[in-house]
Amino acid sequence: MAAALMLLQACGGRAGNETSGVAPGETLVARVGDGAITARAFKAKLEEQPAFIRSRYTSLESKKEFLGGMIRFEVLAQEARRQGLDQDPEVKATLEKLMVQKLIQKQAAAAGTVSEAELKAYYQDHLTEFVRPERVRVGQVFLASARGDARRAQVQQEAARLLADARRREAGGDTRAFGELTRARSDDAATREVEGDLGFKTREELAAQWGAPVAEAAFGLKSVGELSEVASERGLHLLKLLARQPRQEQSLESARARIENRLLQEKRSQGLDAFTAALKQKGEIRIDEQALDAVTLQGDDAGNARTVP
Known part of the structure; x- marks a missing residue:
């Protein structure tokens, strides 16, 4: 489901609006119903493949074969929307998960990098972890x-x-x-x-x-x-x-990658926590404790718990 949604985005956007996701003057390699596949999207999807697979698609015929797979997906996606599956609760829930994952990735990138001073400070503060008599x-x-x-x-x-x-x-x-x-x-x-x-x-x-x-x-x-x-x-x-x-002694240089990864994870986690806290403050959050308390769990025949309103 997730891969399908991502591929659909690469294919040029929502069918029914052939200019969606297509820049003015951009080259189209295929029109699929009321949708379109751009040369940019085709190239991006091809470049996602491993090098040994990309090497198979250099001739016009092989490119048409690869494009055929994208067209097949596009016609299926258009039919799914025609049947209203884009409004299916499971599809919407999957899309929301993807959006949240993308937002978390964006926030992680905003955490920046770890400085040399931070690396050295961490090493000195945790010296017993790296130097043991x-x-x-x-x-x-x-x-x-x-x-x-x-x-x-x-x-x-x-x-x-x-x-x-x-x-x-x-x-x-x-x-x-x-x-x-x-x-x-x-x-x-x-x-x-x-x-x-x-x-x-x-x-x-x-x-x-x-x-x-x-x-x-x-x-x-x-x-x-x-x-x-x-x-x-x-x-x-x-x-x-x-x-x-x-005696064990690990120098800063030999521990650099491990320390950098640890500090980067901490920065990302702290940044996401702060970002989420700010969103909660800006948002209007109300908890209905009575309704929450009324949610109970009971075992089904298989001994598993299920939620009962």
Whole structure:
């Protein structure tokens, strides 16, 4: 339906008025009843086709073949109007949709372009999206014992035994050893039930949460599954490397197309919202809440909802 309406417009306008859409002195390639197809419309429709199809229509005979398709459509369009189908509610609704789409496209074009200053500002404001430092994900068994605690030496010995046991079991293929140890012994209630998983953290985040020694030890682990022990002001930490994310840095140039597209979409959306709001203010809009409230939905036999006045 939409394609048909657009083609009809290209063919020279509404039949019944052969000058509609035809400029004075413009060349006609065909008269179709009381309508006309201009050379301009014929060329435009031909240029819409892919290059390999256009190459087929260079001779007079091939052009007549292509024109035949346009004439066929025009006579069908004229007959449809003769039968009053141009007043059909579905046709009118489709035409309205096309008009609204065209208006939205027009407003989108009016949004303009994205400036270099806007690109740079967006990049700097969202730098964490494009530049991410190295992060590690570690599991932890935390044995609480502040420095100076009388039990500190005893806890250190326990940590050494637990680490040796975890290494032995995991070397033997028991991949659940560290998780079981965490649930049985870790003093960090927040991560005990998730096998001590601290999630992905930067060096600075780990240092802020658990202290610099823990951060250095975590980032010192080289291979996934490697275990280590480190002491901090708060106690003893058994660490297991679960994953590592290398530093990622995307320059403004490499992110330019993505940023430009995002900003352009935002401009178009904001422009359309403002345009629509202005139209609403100029227009006279009244809502009949009583009539609106009276519209109810009920299920039909297929279980689908339908509107009932």
